[in-house]
Amino acid sequence: MPPFPHACQARRALMPSPLPLLTDAPDWRECPHCGQLSHVGPRRPGMVAECPRCGEVLWHMRGAGANFTLACALAALVFYLFALTAPFLEINAYGRFALARLDTGPEQLLAQGWGLVAAAVFTVTLLGPAAKLAILLVTLGGQGWLPPRALKTLFRWYKPVSPWAMIDVYLLGFLVAYTRLTGMAEVHLDTALYALIGYMLAMAAADGSLDIEALWRKLDERSKKLPHPVEGERIGCDACGLINHAAEDEPCHRCHTPLRRRKENSISHAWALVIAAAFLYIPANIYPVMVVTSLAKTNGYTIMHGIVELARAGLWPLAGLVFFASIAIPLTKLLVMAYMLTMTQLGRTEHLLGRTRAYRLVDFIGRWSMIDVFMVSILVALVRFGQFANIQADVGAVCFAGVVVLTMFAVTAFDPRLMWDVLEPADEQA
Ligand SMILES: [Zn+2]
Ligand SMILES: [Zn+2]
Incomplete structure (x- = not known):
């Protein structure tokens, strides 16, 4: 064979x-x-x-030209600006009213003393999408009047920035938060929600039509x-x-x-990140991600508690989704990365193709684990009704956000070409 x-x-x-x-x-x-x-x-x-x-x-x-991609990016810009300025969700409870914009979650998390989670949510819901969009718009729209060298320096960041723009994952986090809110308050969807959906669809169309290599070649043609x-x-x-x-x-x-030739210190960096994430995975599952106070009763909610509650409410698909995103994906990533690193260090040649596919899979699915962090960020932004009802983030949320971010960095730090480097030239030609 x-x-x-x-x-x-x-x-x-x-x-x-x-x-x-x-x-x-x-x-x-x-x-x-x-x-x-x-x-x-x-x-x-x-x-x-x-x-x-x-x-x-x-x-x-x-097949589509660069103009189509530019039109999609411009549409995404309009949706994004709208989503920045308007609220996307309003709730009424106990005779009071609260609304949430994109930046309300990070703001409240910071006010509660959870600066790291606030920074993570801010980065992937505001900075990341803005940076991705700006790179695309300037590279496509700046041809002819900006120096090609500057455009190339900018465009090389498009791929590394892309996974950190998480509006699509945020919308799933919104869905989970919404199901929890409907049980405790009167909930109104607001206009910016549709703008966020519009942004997601327009960016998906831009990504789906962007020919990255063709764009590089176009920039090459204009260079000296x-x-x-x-x-x-x-x-x-x-x-x-x-x-x-x-x-x-x-x-x-x-x-x-x-x-x-290969990523620098790839194995040691990836191991350090995987081990740090594995240590955080335990408190992320043991400690509550949020504390809910309702009519003088205080309850801590762990990730598993949240999944059980969704299942009890009959929301099985959503419970399955959160279980998959919050428990299964991080654990799979840790195990797959540890296996790949060990096999690479031992210089083993088995299952190279399977391991490369597993690498692609963990690279693709990693960002979807942020669902629970986004849910907490939306709930703390809205449920602020003093002694009647109040939701605060807790230490589990910090640990969990840490697991997601560290495993994403670990996947990026690992150079999968090292797995194939063990093949002798004779094996490669066989
Ligand atoms: Zn290059
Ligand atoms: Zn290949």
Whole structure:
């Protein structure tokens, strides 16, 4: 049996390289997940270029033009500005009234002394979405009047920033918070909620139509042509994908990011983050994420308590969703990362394809664990009725937000190409 049986399933056959020719360097890619060099050109809209060894998508050649993406990003900007200024939820209880805007949750968390959670929620619901949108708008709209070098320096941050824009996850957190609020107060959905949904859909359309490699090439065309260096090691740029002939730490020929053959101290950084997250996982599940005071009765709610309550109320799909996002995903991430790190350190060659797929999965699902943190942030923003009813965040929420953020950093710190580096050249050609 060949060692890479899935190579033939690529939607577009890509041949593993001999050596990339210097004249067509932009047509070569180093797979970010297995390190395989492949030839990807020429562009044909609608085609997907996949790594012949691990199946990672190297280039999704989109059919829609950059103008369509720009229109979607502009629509997202309008929705986002509206969502910033208007409330998205109002409640009436005990003859009093409260409303929540996007920034009310972080503000209340800070006022209650939970600065770290406030900072995390603020970053992923306000800063992250704004940064992602700004990078896209300036890169697409600034062509022709801003220097290509500045646009490239900006655009290289698009992929790293994207997972930290979590309006889609926030809306699920809203759904969970909403079901809890309807039991204790009169709840009105407000206009900004529809703006948030609009932002999410417009950004999904922008992401779905954005051809990242085509945009890099367009920026290349406008740049001053520099001769490609002809000597040096071949190193794929982590930020823009271009294969450079350069030494380590030299800037990428295209986007000027310092080149690294592999992520620096990847294993030790990833282990440190995984171990720290594993330590936080225990108090995150034992201690309450919030304390609810209602008519002089005070109850602490752990994550599991919240899931049981949703199930008792007959909301099984939502209970399943929260269980999956808050208990199963963080635990799976910790176990998968520990397994991958151990196997890589031992230099094992088993299940390379499976491990690479597991890496892609934990990378994709990690951010969805923030649902419970967002739910707490929305509840503390709204339920402030003094001795009648009051909700405060608790130490479990800090630990849980820590688990989510640290595991996301751990996945980013780990370089999956290290798993494949143990293969001898003879194995690779087999
Ligand atoms: Zn690959
Ligand atoms: Zn680059």
